[in-house]
Amino acid sequence: MSLFLYNIFLFLYGTALKFAAFWNPKAKSWVTGRRGWEAPLISAMSGRSSHVLWMHCASLGEFEQGRPVLELIRQKYPRYTILITFFSPSGYEIRKNYQGADYVCYLPLDGSSTARRFLDIVxxxxxxxxxxxxxxxxxxxxxxxxxxxxxxSGLFRSSQPFFQWFGRLHRHMLSCFRYIFVQNAESATLLRNIGIENVAISGDTRYDRVSAIAEAFEPLPEIAAFVNGLPVVVGGSTWPEDEEELDHFANTNSGFRFIIAPHEIGEHHLKDIEKLFHNTIRYSKWVKIWKESAFKANSPHVLIIDNIGMLSRLYHYAIIAYVGGGFGGDGLHNILEAAVYGRPVIHGPHYERFPEAIELIEAGGSFSVGNALELEDTLKKLLANSSEYSMAAVAAEEFVRKRRGATHIIMDYLEVNRLLTN
Structure with a gap:
């Protein structure tokens, strides 16, 4: 791609989002969130310290990957002013009040003058x-x-533009990095084959992040009350396609507890879930009943989570975790949040872009299913065979434990090369 075509793409992309903002809430957030971005940024940076660290994340998942490094820097180098930018509304809206940063904002749409102005301010x-x-x-x-x-935590595939005959512009972008830390050997080999030598295999910082969350686990008494000592299946970050695969098993197994934490918690989606699953209650209503000690022995057996931010702790209560995104085109969500607790993971068939999913299946800690029948067979097999369940649970926990350490590899590089200073 030439720079001319890239600039045309930026123009068309921005125009399309402005048009879509008339009916699409996410597009509207994307557009309005960037409107008048300069003045708030100038105000936020005017009282900055002598050192500024900027971390950019596409969305929430990338933020969680960068967070372990960012928080270690914050701890060891507290004088830094920290700026975090997001491209996606789903990342910004959830983390806009993150206390570990001095300012969180949208990244303005790329452009020559925009980039110069942004960097002149920051x-x-x-x-x-x-x-x-x-x-x-x-x-x-x-x-x-x-x-x-x-x-x-870079991750590269041979199909990306960097490695194609038309990818000169993209290869230039790679050359702009002082150093590149990648998740696996395949990514490092791809980069070295096109002349990018400033690369190291660090692994994925998410292993450090989920381990820190698990180690700092704080009980949720209202969830323990809902579980009431029964086996629990947690469906995390589910989409409608996932919920349609889960509902039959949940509806025909009232002796279990099911917790559904959907990726989207809009009212329309929550009502659709309530139609699919029988005997449900929303978390917000359950908490009220629990606080008033008004729940009974025949309480609902499906809990629908109608807030954001609890999922990583919910997996602690699961006997098996189902992680959403594998039946649609949006991508498989974070399976490591469940695996860190030693919970066998089940997900849909579309996981080829996620090396952790491929490797966890190979390790015996997770299972891919193609339809509701396969899902139910896998659930029944794990629940009926304690030996098989135990092997999967141990495999999941060890899988995460053995892959920790990326954060310290990255920090060692930053400190040895004096890229951070007090």
Whole structure:
């Protein structure tokens, strides 16, 4: 792709989102969130310290990957002013009040003048770019200014433009990074084959993140009351396609407890879930009943989570976790949040872009299913065979434990090369 075509793409992309904002809530958030971005950013950065660290994340998943490094930097180098930017509304809306940063905002749409203006205001001393989403003008300007940009938890596939005959512009973006930390050997080999040598295999920082969450686990007494000592299946980050696969088993197994934590918690979606599953109660209503000690022995056996932020702790209560996204095109969600607790994981058939899913299946800690029948067979097999269940549970926990340490590899590089200073 030439720079001319890239700029046309940016124009068309921005125009399409402005048009879609008339009816699409996410597009509206994307557009309105960037409107008038300069003044708040100037205000936020005006009282900054002498050092500024900027971390960019595409969405919430990338934020969770960058978070272990960011929080370690915050702990060891507290004088830094920390700026976090998001491209996606789903990341920004959930983490806009994150206390570990001095300012959280949307990244303005890429453009030559926009990138220059943004960097003139922020003047970052170091930039952490998490996993993917490459914006030419921002990266090119950072390179010209000599600002060190570090890619964290990069993951590359041979089908990406960097490795195609038309990918010169994308290859230039890679050359703008001071150093690139990748998740696996395949990514490192792909980069070295196109002449990118400043690369190291660190692994995925998410293993550190989910381990820290599990170690700091705080009980949820209202969930324990709902579970009431019964076996629990937690469906996490589910989409309608996932819920349609789960509902029959849940509706025909009232001796279990089921917790459904959907990816989208809009009222329309919650009502659809209530139609699919029998004997349900929403979390917000359950908490009220629990606080008033008004629940009875025949309480509903399906709990629908109607808030954001609880999922990682919910997996602690599961006997088996079902992780959503594997039946649709949006991508499999974070299976490590469940595996860290030693919970066997089940998910849909579309996981080929997620190396952790491929490797966890190979390790025996997770299972892919193609339809509701396969899902029910897998659930029944695990629940009926204690030996098979135990092997899967141990495999899941060991899988996460053995892959921790990416955060410290990255921090060692930053400190040895004096990219951080007190």
């Amino acid at each position: 003047k970052p001393d170091i930039v952490l770019w998490v996993r993917y989403e490459f914006w030419y003008h921002f990266l090119n300007q950072l390179f010209k200014r000599g600002t060190p940009v570090i890619l964290i």
